[in-house]
Amino acid sequence: MxxxxxxxxxxxxxxxxxxxxxxxxxxxxxxxxxxxxxxxxxxxxxxxxxxxxxxxxxxxxxxxxxxxxxxxxxxxxxxxxxxxxxxxxxxxxxxxxxxxxxxxxxxxxxxxxxxxxxxxxxxxxxxxxxxxxxxxxxxxxxxxxxxxxxMLHDQGYDFIHVGRFLERADMTTRIIDVRSASLLPAEATELRPYETIQWVSVLKSLTGYQAYRRSEQIRVQRGAVLRFLLQHDAFPRSVGHCLDTVRASMEKLPRNEGPLRVHGRFKRNLEAVVPGRLSHQQLHAFIDELQVCVGELHDEIAKTWFPPPPEAQSQSQSQG
Structure with a gap:
């Protein structure tokens, strides 16, 4: 191709x-x-x-x-x-x-x-x-x-999967970061009755409320929601599932050593923490690390499989 x-x-x-x-x-x-x-x-x-x-x-x-x-x-x-x-x-x-x-x-x-x-x-x-x-x-x-x-499930379809699930992982980390760290301040004890509403909104932003209830079988709460959205391997919008899908597609592509190496580092960073134990500040720092990993993986994908665009005709493609 x-x-x-x-x-x-x-x-x-x-x-x-x-x-x-x-x-x-x-x-x-x-x-x-x-x-x-x-x-x-x-x-x-x-x-x-x-x-x-x-x-x-x-x-x-x-x-x-x-x-x-x-x-x-x-x-x-x-x-x-x-x-x-x-x-x-x-x-x-x-x-x-x-x-x-x-x-x-x-x-x-x-x-x-x-x-x-x-x-x-x-x-x-x-x-x-x-x-x-x-x-x-x-x-x-x-x-x-x-x-x-x-569509033929050939290399073109593999690139569709890589693009879709890398973009999805990126958006999932952004939603978790903003919604969990900025919506209701942890120190505001008078707002705690609304904590469930906050986390339900995080799940619904990713269409994950029903899947969460079926998988976790406990009430909606911070630690379980973070684990579900970051590390669950069977929920299609969790960061972990997205990374697994990206890897499965990249493994079918030629010259994949560099992207797979960067991907492995990304996955290890994701699995190295217990999300529910992170404070608001630690969670924000952790999400920042994951965002950097998304950018690094995209850069490695582009370097490996896409040519640098001519200066005069460069597309304004953006990670947003």
């Missing part, structure tokens, strides 16, 4: 996964704000914190109000983590490799981008937001199933 094609497939997968994740966290945050009293509700800034794009946001918006944050996360094409930017970038990557993906998948992605752009103003309203985001998530889930069920 040409390295250019492999890179396009990898980024197609990452951008599609990014759009779905962003749609999910916006939906969950809106529901969370209805569950918590106004005095302690986190507002909308934590969603920008999750993307790590605060500097860009503050260059173009005056405050972290609901409408501003929603515009930034859903429809601001200057932001590589926005839904519209992600879908457009995925569409462009897919357009250049249409021979490698099923025609139906290309058509679905193209239709989804056009719908997301045309219905953007409706999606930014309180009344239209839920159906807009639900359509995006369901369409991407359909596309994912279509690729799994109809």
């Amino acid at each position: 040409l390295s250019r094609v492999a890179e396009n497939i990898y980024w197609l997968s990452r951008y599609v996964e990014r759009a779905e994740n962003t749609a999910r966290i916006v939906t969950v945050n809106a529901n969370l704000l209805m569950d918590l009293p106004k005095g302690i509700a986190p507002g909308w800034r934590p969603l920008v914190d999750i993307t790590g794009a605060n500097t860009l946001f503050e260059e173009h918006y005056k405050d972290y109000g609901e409408r501003q944050v929603l515009k930034f996360l859903i429809g601001d094409e200057r932001h590589s983590g926005s839904i519209l930017y992600s879908l457009e970038a995925a569409r462009e990557n897919c357009r250049t490799i249409r021979d490698f993906v099923p025609r139906e998948a290309w058509e679905l992605l193209n239709e989804l981008f056009l719908h997301a752009r045309e219905q953007l103003q409706k999606g930014l309203t309180k009344g239209g937001r839920h159906s807009y985001l639900k359509h995006i998530v369901q369409s991407i889930q359909t596309m994912t199933g279509m690729l799994s069920g109809t």
Whole structure:
């Protein structure tokens, strides 16, 4: 497979996964704000914190109000983590490799981008937001199933898995970091009655509430949730499961020694701690380490399998 094609497939997968994740966290945050009293509700800034794009946001918006944050996360094409930017970038990557993906998948992605752009103003309203985001998530889930069920499971499919699950691991660590460390301060004892709501929101951000209850069979609590989302090997959105899937795909690819070595270091770091024993500050530092590992693994993947783009024609692919 040409390295250019492999890179396009990898980024197609990452951008599609990014759009779905962003749609999910916006939906969950809106529901969370209805569950918590106004005095302690986190507002909308934590969603920008999750993307790590605060500097860009503050260059173009005056405050972290609901409408501003929603515009930034859903429809601001200057932001590589926005839904519209992600879908457009995925569409462009897919357009250049249409021979490698099923025609139906290309058509679905193209239709989804056009719908997301045309219905953007409706999606930014309180009344239209839920159906807009639900359509995006369901369409991407359909596309994912279509690729799994109809695409050749060859090297191209392996790069789809590497991109999807590395992006998913990245988003899972971001959600855990912001939601667990910033939502309800540990020292605020008067807020402890709302702790369960906090951790339920973390699980729901990753569509993991039902899976958690079935797997852990205990009430929702900090240590168990952190272990489940970071280290559980059977939950598809846990960091551990994502890394296992990335490794299984990379093992099928040629010249994989460097990426597998970096991956092994990442997995050892993940398994070296008992998450529930970490304080807020220690958890934040640990998540920072995992974020560095995500970046290092991406860099090694790019160095090994993707050519450096010519300076004059470099794509603005971004980890966001």
